[in-house]
Amino acid sequence: MQKTTPERSYHHGDLRRALVDTALEVMREERNWQFTLREIARRAGVSHAAPYKHFPDKGALLTELAMIGFDQLRTALIQAQSDAGGEPREVLLPMARAYVDFGIANPALYSLMFGAESRNQCDVHLGENAISVFDTVVDVLGRGQSDGVFRRRPVRDHATACWSLLHGMTMLAIDGLLLPEKVGLEPLKAAFGTLMEGIASEYEAAETPDLR
Amino acid sequence: MQKTTPERSYHHGDLRRALVDTALEVMREERNWQFTLREIARRAGVSHAAPYKHFPDKGALLTELAMIGFDQLRTALIQAQSDAGGEPREVLLPMARAYVDFGIANPALYSLMFGAESRNQCDVHLGENAISVFDTVVDVLGRGQSDGVFRRRPVRDHATACWSLLHGMTMLAIDGLLLPEKVGLEPLKAAFGTLMEGIASEYEAAETPDLR
DNA sequence: GAGCAAAAGTAAGCGCTGTCAACATATGTT
DNA sequence: AACATATGTTGACAGCGCTTACTTTTGCTC
Numbered sequence: 439m440q441k442t443t444p445e446r447s448y449h450h451g452d453l454r455r456a457l458v459d460t461a462l463e464v465m466r467e468e469r470n471w472q473f474t475l476r477e478i479a480r481r482a483g484v485s486h487a488a489p490y491k492h493f494p495d496k497g498a499l500l501t502e503l504a505m506i507g508f509d510q511l512r513t514a515l516i517q518a519q520s521d522a523g524g525e526p527r528e529v530l531l532p533m534a535r536a537y538v539d540f541g542i543a544n545p546a547l548y549s550l551m552f553g554a555e556s557r558n559q560c561d562v563h564l565g566e567n568a569i570s571v572f573d574t575v576v577d578v579l580g581r582g583q584s585d586g587v588f589r590r591r592p593v594r595d596h597a598t599a600c601w602s603l604l605h606g607m608t609m610l611a612i613d614g615l616l617l618p619e620k621v622g623l624e625p626l627k628a629a630f631g632t633l634m635e636g637i638a639s640e641y642e643a644a645e646t647p648d649l650r
Numbered sequence: 651m652q653k654t655t656p657e658r659s660y661h662h663g664d665l666r667r668a669l670v671d672t673a674l675e676v677m678r679e680e681r682n683w684q685f686t687l688r689e690i691a692r693r694a695g696v697s698h699a700a701p702y703k704h705f706p707d708k709g710a711l712l713t714e715l716a717m718i719g720f721d722q723l724r725t726a727l728i729q730a731q732s733d734a735g736g737e738p739r740e741v742l743l744p745m746a747r748a749y750v751d752f753g754i755a756n757p758a759l760y761s762l763m764f765g766a767e768s769r770n771q772c773d774v775h776l777g778e779n780a781i782s783v784f785d786t787v788v789d790v791l792g793r794g795q796s797d798g799v800f801r802r803r804p805v806r807d808h809a810t811a812c813w814s815l816l817h818g819m820t821m822l823a824i825d826g827l828l829l830p831e832k833v834g835l836e837p838l839k840a841a842f843g844t845l846m847e848g849i850a851s852e853y854e855a856a857e858t859p860d861l862r
Numbered sequence: 863g864a865g866c867a868a869a870a871g872t873a874a875g876c877g878c879t880g881t882c883a884a885c886a887t888a889t890g891t892t
Numbered sequence: 893a894a895c896a897t898a899t900g901t902t903g904a905c906a907g908c909g910c911t912t913a914c915t916t917t918t919g920c921t922c
Binding site for chain 1: 761764765777780781784801803804806807808809810811813814815816817818819820821822825826827828829832833834837840841842843844845846847848849
């Protein structure tokens with residue numbers, strides 16, 4: 439979609455939203471790009487100082503981007519959960535896939551959301567959003583234990599294992615360290631299979647459904 | 651140790667090593683610090699252009715730091731393996747702990763070693779070092795399968811799960827997202843326990859030895 | 863419609879960064 | 893001693909984050 443117009447009045451009209459949208463677009467499309475506020479302003483067609491009328495500093499814009507990222511991740515997880523039905527054992531892999539796929543599709547945004555380096559210049563409350571992902575996993579695992587389909591081990595132990603593995607896999611994928619010749623073509627399915635053998639009660643080694 | 655001397659001749663004598671040592675020190679001791687070459691030069695007591703006589707650019711110094719980090723991580727893993735004896739089942743948790751402890755003790759260095767953002771400005775061969783960690787895990791798991799103490803599943807599936815979980819846990823710890831009230835005081839032991847139930851054959855739920 | 867305040871732009875500046883070029887100083891070799 | 897090389901320094905450039913002062917537009921009140 440072509441957004442550039444030959445002329446723009448002195449007042450942009452909706453610069454705040456334009457800065458956010460432009461930033462999301464650049465973060466998604468330009469890999470290996472070092473985020474700079476001046477570049478965002480340039481692409482939005484305003485001077486380098488204009489953003490400071492809408493955001494106190496660079497960190498405030500980054501915080502907004504991260505919050506949007508958490509919203510999108512939450513939506514993806516809920517959608518995966520809803521698509522897979524209510525059975526905890528059937529829901530974990532689709533949710534795991536939604537999580538990793540989100541990170542792979544939005545590498546810069548994902549790193550912004552979970553990385554302390556970027557969170558140093560953001561609102562500290564982002565940590566709460568990051569940790570709410572953990573709570574989502576605890577939820578599903580807890581229901582699985584109630585149903586008797588997951589092993590009776592402290593649910594947070596299972597959840598810690600789940601989140602660590604998913605976060606690690608996402609970061610490794612983003613950083614280009616999951617080479618097919620080393621980890622195969624379906625590393626998430628493979629690794630998650632190993633983990634599920636440690637989580638599920640009397641777990642069958644049968645192929646789990648691939649909802650890709 | 652006080653390194654500052656009141657006077658230094660025009661020729662430093664060993665500036666390359668001083669820059670590397672200074673950078674490692676700053677990365678380890680100053681959390682939340684944004685790495686700048688000028689700051690390293692200042693602390694080494696030379697002008698901002700002096701490093702360019704020893705490193706073509708900033709990325710070259712970062713590459714050297716990452717290589718040192720991989721050497722240190724490799725040493726820590728070998729040490730843990732050697733301390734725990736040769737039995738694969740007894741060696742995984744100590745190695746896992748050595749891995750995560752290394753990351754927690756060297757957060758900036760660890761992020762440099764494994765993060766693509768920093769590796770963009772480094773030598774691309776760093777990826778080989780990163781992936782050699784995976785090979786280490788494959789080794790131990792392979793021996794465990796030969797011994798019959800690990801489940802007969804493609805060893806790289808187990809290794810992918812192991813590395814992902816360890817990398818994820820290290821990154822989450824570095825980024826301050828492993829809150830004790832959420833994951834307990836021993837998240838590695840807990841999460842690794844869950845994973846080991848999916849890896850080990852007829853895994854006992856008994857406490858694994860804590861070599862801390 | 864006039865007058866005013868506020869919002870939201872711009873231009874310019876400051877201090878920091880990475881990197882380069884030219885020059886200065888020390889070292890090693892013949 | 894002369895020369896080449898290594899290794900420092902100084903100064904400059906372009907870009908960054910952020911601030912200040914100014915300009916333009918908008919919204920509100922009378």
